[in-house]
Amino acid sequence: MDISIGTWFVADEKEDETTFPQVGERSSTLAFQDVYWRCVACFYVTSVANNPLARHVFYTNTPIRSVDGFDMQALFDRLGVEVIRLPITYRIPRGEAKSWGNQFYILDVIKHIAGNASTEKFIILDSDCVWNSSVERLSDALDEFGCVTYTLDNNAYEINSAINGVTRQQMRAALNDWQNIPSKPGDDQCVEYSGGELFAATHSECKILASMIDDLWQWQFGQPKIRGFLEEAHFLSILYAARGYKNFTANPFIKRMWTTFKVNNIEKKDLDIDIWHLPAEKKSGFRAAFRRLVDGKLPADPARLSIYFARTMGIPRRSAGKFVADASRKINEKALASLGARIGLRTE
Numbered sequence: 001m002d003i004s005i006g007t008w009f010v011a012d013e014k015e016d017e018t019t020f021p022q023v024g025e026r027s028s029t030l031a032f033q034d035v036y037w038r039c040v041a042c043f044y045v046t047s048v049a050n051n052p053l054a055r056h057v058f059y060t061n062t063p064i065r066s067v068d069g070f071d072m073q074a075l076f077d078r079l080g081v082e083v084i085r086l087p088i089t090y091r092i093p094r095g096e097a098k099s100w101g102n103q104f105y106i107l108d109v110i111k112h113i114a115g116n117a118s119t120e121k122f123i124i125l126d127s128d129c130v131w132n133s134s135v136e137r138l139s140d141a142l143d144e145f146g147c148v149t150y151t152l153d154n155n156a157y158e159i160n161s162a163i164n165g166v167t168r169q170q171m172r173a174a175l176n177d178w179q180n181i182p183s184k185p186g187d188d189q190c191v192e193y194s195g196g197e198l199f200a201a202t203h204s205e206c207k208i209l210a211s212m213i214d215d216l217w218q219w220q221f222g223q224p225k226i227r228g229f230l231e232e233a234h235f236l237s238i239l240y241a242a243r244g245y246k247n248f249t250a251n252p253f254i255k256r257m258w259t260t261f262k263v264n265n266i267e268k269k270d271l272d273i274d275i276w277h278l279p280a281e282k283k284s285g286f287r288a289a290f291r292r293l294v295d296g297k298l299p300a301d302p303a304r305l306s307i308y309f310a311r312t313m314g315i316p317r318r319s320a321g322k323f324v325a326d327a328s329r330k331i332n333e334k335a336l337a338s339l340g341a342r343i344g345l346r347t348e
Contacts, residue, residue, distance in 0.1 A: 001053040010102040011062035018101030038290035039127040046131040114210035147201035148250040174228025196233035
């Protein structure tokens with residue numbers, strides 16, 4: 001199979017730390033970083049089970065280490081995951097963005113891919129994703145479109161509503177200004193917002209996109225104030241629009257699934273989605289699955305593995321046991337935050 005599948009992890013130093021709201025720890029702390037290492041382990045276990053013929057790569061700026069006493073390098077060796085050490089060179093200036101400060105690492109990854117033609121197609125996902133089935137359908141879509149985009153439902157945002165600090169109209173204005181495109185009546189008023197949890201493109205498209213990265217980056221930081229992007233999804237959405245890629249082409253294969261008590265967008269049909277993105281499960285479902293991995297109790301068969309992860313992540317609905325566990329964790333987190341506030345501890 002002429003395709004590479006991977007994820008990435010950046011270990012921030014204290015001077016680069018920002019907050020990641022779903023984790024609630026400073027990004028330079030080991031407690032924060034362990035949350036993502038556990039996700040990384042589950043990502044590769046599920047991908048290798050479902051895609052045994054694909055090349056698997058892991059991009060990181062830090063040495064591989066043990067988590068909860070579990071040897072991550074030994075896991076990578078057993079699964080055949082190739083580790084690529086790559087420094088992070090793209091960051092929003094400190095003070096401009098308080099959250100998700102290392103997300104632009106995907107730009108370093110894209111440029112690395114462009115210069116290293118190991119396979120014809122590349123899929124890079126956030127680590128809090130689980131493979132539920134084979135990459136074959138997504139691979140076929142790459143053959144058709146060159147680059148596929150996971151476009152967020154427009155109904156979720158008004159055209160002038162900020163998405164993580166930038167509106168779709170502002171992204172369009174940035175694109176027009178960057179490429180010196182005069183606005184005309186009847187032109188699109190916005191750039192569609194594509195989620196950053198998926199980057200999937202052929203090597204030839206990666207080379208073109210990589211050649212555009214520095215120009216867009218330098219354009220923004222030549223402006224009096226930040227205009228077009230505050231996180232990687234804004235940036236990628238502008239690039240995709242500049243290339244004229246069709247929107248929604250990855251939507252049949254991946255879904256951002258919310259499993260919180262306040263927001264749950266999962267439907268029974270999502271059991272057939274190839275990739276589950278589960279941002280709210282970082283400290284719950286992924287931790288439970290990692291514990292099973294450490295104990296050697298994860299199923300090896302892809303079908304049984306999917307059944308296990310569906311139950312553990314609450315797809316399509318929480319079991320009674322998961323409801324109790326998740327509720328208890330939330331109560332404990334709130335109590336700890338309240339205690340920290342009273343005695344002056346920093347909890348984020």
